[in-house]
Amino acid sequence: MDLIADHISHRFGALEVLDDVSFTVGAGEVVAIVGPSGCGKSTLLQVLGGLLRPSKGAAELRGAPPADSLNPLTFVFQDFALLPWSTVEENVAFPLLHTPLGAAERRAVIDDALRRTGLTDFRAAYPKQLSGGMRQRVGIARALAVRPAILLMDEPLSALDSQTRELLMEDFVRLLADGAMAAAYVTHNLDEAVRLADRIVVLSRRPGRIREIVTIPMTRTERGGADARGRLAALQGDLWSLIRKEAIDAEREVQHA
Numbered sequence: 001m002d003l004i005a006d007h008i009s010h011r012f013g014a015l016e017v018l019d020d021v022s023f024t025v026g027a028g029e030v031v032a033i034v035g036p037s038g039c040g041k042s043t044l045l046q047v048l049g050g051l052l053r054p055s056k057g058a059a060e061l062r063g064a065p066p067a068d069s070l071n072p073l074t075f076v077f078q079d080f081a082l083l084p085w086s087t088v089e090e091n092v093a094f095p096l097l098h099t100p101l102g103a104a105e106r107r108a109v110i111d112d113a114l115r116r117t118g119l120t121d122f123r124a125a126y127p128k129q130l131s132g133g134m135r136q137r138v139g140i141a142r143a144l145a146v147r148p149a150i151l152l153m154d155e156p157l158s159a160l161d162s163q164t165r166e167l168l169m170e171d172f173v174r175l176l177a178d179g180a181m182a183a184a185y186v187t188h189n190l191d192e193a194v195r196l197a198d199r200i201v202v203l204s205r206r207p208g209r210i211r212e213i214v215t216i217p218m219t220r221t222e223r224g225g226a227d228a229r230g231r232l233a234a235l236q237g238d239l240w241s242l243i244r245k246e247a248i249d250a251e252r253e254v255q256h257a
Contacts, residue, residue, distance in 0.1 A: 001063040001072060001149040002026050003184065008047055008057035009207075010040070016207040017043050018054070023201050023213060025150060027063065028179030030220075032193040033186045035203030035211075036243055036250035041186045042154055044208065048184055049073055049152045061150075066180065070099050071146035078155040080135045082127045082142075089114070089123040092141045099146075109145055116175065117141040133164035137171070144175070151183040157192060169195055173220045190236045190243075195223055200239065205246035212242060 003025040010018045017040040025031045033041050046052040048059045050073070065072040074095070082091050092113050096106050114120045117137045127135050136156060143151060157165045169192060176183065176196075187193055193200050200214040216235065222228055 001061055001065045001182070003048060003073075003150050003182065004060045004062055005044070005048060006058045006060055008044065008054045008059065010043055010047060010052070010054045010056075011207075018047075019207040019209045020057070021203070021208065021210055022057075023210065025182050025184050027149070028182055029199070030176060030183045030185060030197045032197035032200045033184065033203065034188065034190060034193050034200060034239065034243065035208060036205045036247040037188070038206050038250050039203045039246075040206060040208035041188075041203060044203075045152055045154050045184060045186050049075060065149040066147060069147045069149055070101075071095070072149045073152060074143045074146050074148040074150075076136075076139050076143050076151060076153045076156045078158055080127070080132075080139045080159075082135060082138055084127050086126070087123065088119055088125050088127075088130075088138050088141075091127070091138050092119075092145050095142060095146050109147075113141040113145040116144060117171070131164070132160050133168060136160065136168060140171070140175070148181060151181055151185075153183055153185045155186055155188065158188065165189075165192075172196055173224070177220065190239045191232075193239065194232050194235045196220065202239065202242050205250050214239065 005021055005023050008018055008021045021044060033044060035041055043052065047054045061072060083094065089110060092110050096109060101109065114123055117140050119137055119141055122134065157168055185196060194216060197216055202211045202214060204211045218228060223232060
């Protein structure tokens with residue numbers, strides 16, 4: 001299944017946020033979306049996920065989802081968005097409550113999502129008992145439970161410390177390795193973008209327009225090797241050179257607002 005951004009523009013009243021944005025997230029592909037603060041990255045993700053109707057253009061799904069998919073699109077948010085009164089298992093089970101799955105099949109799906117995210121031993125814990133990284137794993141497990149064709153991730157690692165972020169990046173690499181899921185990944189962190197994405201959509205300062213789409217010429221497995229660090233650093237530098245001036249201007253705009 002492909003996710004297509006088709007000439008998307010959006011404004012909030014007089015404020016123009018996005019202008020004529022078009023690209024495709026192919027089946028099994030990870031596309032990162034980067035750009036200066038306020039360029040419309042999260043707004044674009046909301047449009048792609050059907051949470052927001054664009055002023056112009058459209059987001060479209062093309063092709064059939066996997067046969068076992070319960071929801072073709074699902075979100076992973078920055079703030080975890082967990083139910084604090086529910087256990088880890090209950091949080092993961094929540095999106096399955098109104099599906100046609102029987103009790104045994106639902107339990108199997110939950111067990112699989114917990115196993116894939118390293119949460120099996122924490123199924124009875126409550127969110128307040130977990131670290132930030134573990135809470136985000138619960139959010140990821142909940143997303144995996146509906147067997148999505150495409151993950152929509154909005155700054156999923158930005159609230160975490162650097163060590164936890166590194167561990168979760170490794171988790172994402174593992175979870176995306178078989179190509180069963182695609183992802184649109186909004187981030188301000190260029191290291192995350194070059195580590196995880198197949199292609200990177202670089203947006204301009206508001207209104208967000210596509211400045212460039214950068215292809216990463218290495219598999220995610222190759223990027224884990226020590227000899228890849230220099231190439232990744234160079235790619236990260238190239239991305240920063242595309243963004244730097246507008247990022248400075250955007251920061252000054254915020255400071256003087």
